[in-house]
Amino acid sequence: MYKQKYKVMANKHEYQVDLTWKEGRKGEVCSPELSDTIQTATPPDFPQGIPNIWSPEHFLVAAVESCLMTTFLAIAENSKLDFISFKSKAIGKLDKVEGKFQMTEIILKPVLEISDENNAERAKRIIEKSEKACLISNSIKTKIILEPEIVIASVGV
Template structure:
């Protein structure tokens, strides 16, 4: 039987005005302004929304998971970018984040490592703790490029 391991993460949200607030944590130095996205009544342009943060949590979890697996697997890479697109829809009658597409672009120098790199990208998507914790459909459209980052 495995030992129960738990981690906690505290976040504070303070309302500023209208539909805007500030997220912070006593463990972090930066705060983030958040607001209703502009697609909804009272939404604010140019401010992070819960929807952006939701997608960001999936893409950043993918990146950190990939980094850990790549290190363990001794895969050397030059660069990684992870553009992500989330789709919110009301197909079921209520708005939900129905799909997130991750489009990681990985730059490696060794052509012989391309298949290994693709396997590790796939493993990272499957092992991501955030992705495993949500019901949103997460799709992976990876690209591995051999050459110099740029």
């Protein structure tokens, strides 16, 4: 008897996020699907902004970056690519365009550590494919710049 290993995805999904204003320029974001509540605020770059709290700008950059990771993990698994670690840094650039602020570009700098040097080009192609398949990147007009780095693990260190 055939037993399906993976869950078949539906073509439509919904993700609910609830926000409650708390005070000043600060609120809390939560979801009935998740247990954590996250504080959010205007970033300190803006008038009355609050430092050390996640801002909508951080959430947008994090959404693109984490989508790259989750898409990469799925494609790497399906491609049977072995890797040791995946880390990433993302930088979002906010500019005023035609009188309105917008995130004009997000630079993604994933670092993938692999043990087999022969898989370096393949690993890079899988990261590039992951960026092109990322549903968040495909949903926004922001320019996405991918700067992947493939690191070969040192043996015996």
